[in-house]
Amino acid sequence: MNQFKQTRRRVLATLAATMAWGYASRPVHAAAPESIRIGVATAGGGDPITWGGSPGSVARLNGWLEEAFKGSGIKIEWLFFKGAGPAVNEAISNKQIDFAYHGDLPSVVGRANGLKTRILLISGARNNLYVVTPPGSDIKTIEGLKGKRVAIFRGTNGHLVANNLLAAHGLQERDIKGINLDSGSAQAALASKGVDAAFGGQEFFKLRDQGLATIAYSTQGKDPSFTRQAHLHVRDEFAADHPGQVQGVVDVFLRAAAWASDEKNREALFKLWARSGTPYASYVAEFENQELATRNSPLVDEFIIGRYKAVVRDALALKLIRREVSIEDWFDTSFLQQALKKQDLENRWTYFDANGKPKAQPVAAARAGG
The missing domain is CATH 3.40.190.10 (Periplasmic binding protein-like II)
Structure with missing residues (x-):
């Protein structure tokens, strides 16, 4: 009888330990963050x-x-x-x-x-990508970027699309004189003609509407694989x-x-x-002929x-x-x-x-x- 009681106690102890481990191992969410x-x-x-x-x-x-x-x-x-x-x-x-x-x-x-x-x-x-140039530029195509000073914001989602566009037109990044500039710096460089062209987004429509830039190429309405x-x-x-x-x-x-x-x-x-x-008109241009629900x-x-x-x-x-x-x-x-x-x-x-x-x-x- 004593042996039976001892065995029973061991079984119950093991069961209790197992249940305690099970509760402890469940994920416990932390207190709400500050x-x-x-x-x-x-x-x-x-x-x-x-x-x-x-x-x-x-x-x-x-x-x-x-x-x-x-x-x-x-x-x-x-x-x-x-x-x-x-x-x-x-x-x-x-x-x-x-x-x-x-x-x-x-x-x-x-x-x-x-x-x-x-x-x-x-x-x-x-999201569309554009090639933007100063007014009067002779750059009219992607191919025209060869050997030119081009602002490109490396490491961003526009960088890869820019490379893909270059490749689709027989060029590589090494074929241009790429200058790594953030968006604001690229706009300033383009307006002052410090670069020959820039890859960018809707922010460049403001310069276009001020007469300081021309959209030379747009992915809008083209193959969606060239979007971000x-x-x-x-x-x-x-x-x-x-x-x-x-x-x-x-x-x-x-x-x-x-x-x-x-x-x-x-x-x-x-x-x-x-x-x-970014002006209202820039978003009108960026989303032209595109459904809001798709974008x-x-x-x-x-x-x-x-x-x-x-x-x-x-x-x-x-x-x-x-x-x-x-x-x-x-x-x-x-x-x-x-x-x-x-x-x-x-x-x-x-x-x-x-x-x-x-x-x-x-x-x-x-x-x-x-």
Whole structure:
């Protein structure tokens, strides 16, 4: 009898220890953060500092994140980086920010260098690229850039598209006299004729409208593979510790994407973005003959996944990264899927195939959990 009692006690003790280990091994979310820090890969402009051309900036300008977290004790901080994508990578590495609005190439470079993040949604798809010259320039084509002084912001998502455009016209970056300038410096250099041409985005329409520049080439309306993508991503560690806060941020960014995709808001959207310092007319030109819902869709579809795979391939070929990185497991659409369902937006946007053509059925979420 005593032996039976001893055995029973040992079994119960083992069971209790096992249960205690099981509870201890379950993930325990950390206490709510004191702040949510969002890095933006541009110097921005205006007061308060903001940026344009992305649904994310709608959330910034309308104060929707601050509204969503009001009463939680969590402070929302927006940080803008003149050094664009590369500077944002450094901030992520140093844990100075939690989320980032970021371009495809610099994010891929960061991932190749070991940064652990999750892409949550797209926030600015199919961004155009332009070749801009001083008025009266004899440069009329991409081929005309050969041997010329060309401003190019290396390490940004425009850098890779610029290289692809050069390659499509029989040139390589070494065939031009590339000068690494950020957006503001490139505009100043072009206006003063310190360079013969510049690769850039919608910011150059302001110079054009002032008579200080000419658009020599545009990707608008051409092969969508010659466009740039941007997204919102989060540090892995922050997502694991604070899934509720991540969901709250995604909910707001989705609300902004829905508003920015509504054609009845086109004029109001461009006026809102103009508060960044880029004129209303520049956004009219950038989005001419393009549907807002296509450009402002938050969806991760075959086109988006294909573009990020292409960025990895091209970055390897150009030796901008030194190793292959995985793409499918980088996207965590679980927060987005929950937000789409919550806001009854599951059928709001069109999914596109790898070639950028409409697709009837959505691709499966790349990662199931947050």
